[in-house]
Amino acid sequence: MSMVTLAEIEAAIRNVPDFPKPGILFKDITPVLADGRLFSGAMDHLLAGVARADVDKVVGIDARGFIFAAAAAARLGCGFVPVRKKGKLPWQTHEESYDLEYGSATVAIHVDAVKPGERVLLLDDLLATGGTAAATVSLLHKLGAELVGIRFLIELAFLDGRRRLGTAPVRSMVTY
Ligand code: AMP
Numbered sequence: 001m002s003m004v005t006l007a008e009i010e011a012a013i014r015n016v017p018d019f020p021k022p023g024i025l026f027k028d029i030t031p032v033l034a035d036g037r038l039f040s041g042a043m044d045h046l047l048a049g050v051a052r053a054d055v056d057k058v059v060g061i062d063a064r065g066f067i068f069a070a071a072a073a074a075r076l077g078c079g080f081v082p083v084r085k086k087g088k089l090p091w092q093t094h095e096e097s098y099d100l101e102y103g104s105a106t107v108a109i110h111v112d113a114v115k116p117g118e119r120v121l122l123l124d125d126l127l128a129t130g131g132t133a134a135a136t137v138s139l140l141h142k143l144g145a146e147l148v149g150i151r152f153l154i155e156l157a158f159l160d161g162r163r164r165l166g167t168a169p170v171r172s173m174v175t176y
Pocket of ligand 1: 025027028062063064124126128129130131133161
């Protein structure tokens with residue numbers, strides 16, 4: 001199979017106007033997922049330069065982040081940890097509230113999901129205002145994680161969400 005280019009991934013992302021609310025241009029990544037070559041190529045780009053030896057846990061954010069973080073963890077051979085919307089995790093949690101591009105929410109993580117000092121790679125599908133990722137970074141700091149990187153498929157750079165994410169290196173594949 002030939003190398004998947006970022007231009008091919010960008011071309012497969014579907015723009016859906018006014019979803020889930022008027023004025024939001026929703027970036028739909030399901031066409032990337034539905035194409036095996038593009039999905040695998042997207043994972044190659046997402047994990048470029050990341051070695052198994054650098055990461056203990058891959059953390060994914062509810063819900064589309066799970067898709068990429070779980071695939072990444074399986075590829076690297078390290079653990080996967082979900083950060084979920086409030087009320088979904090069954091065990092003891094830490095919680096953090098934040099504002100989103102549309103609405104507000106609270107994210108939660110199991111208190112024992114990451115051990116102090118474990119090296120974490122944080123993945124999500126899309127960086128918009130950065131509220132979701134910043135809340136997740138706070139949760140990871142509460143657990144004493146060492147955040148080695150934060151990566152997104154898509155970054156809405158005009159919203160400047162990355163300024164809220166602290167000092168860990170932030171990378172995204174497709175930027176608008
Ligand atoms: P934010 O907290 O503003 O950075 O929002 C990021 C979260 O909301 C991500 O988990 C995305 O899945 C979702 N999201 C925000 N804006 C969009 C958009 N325009 N298209 C698709 N997903 C979005």
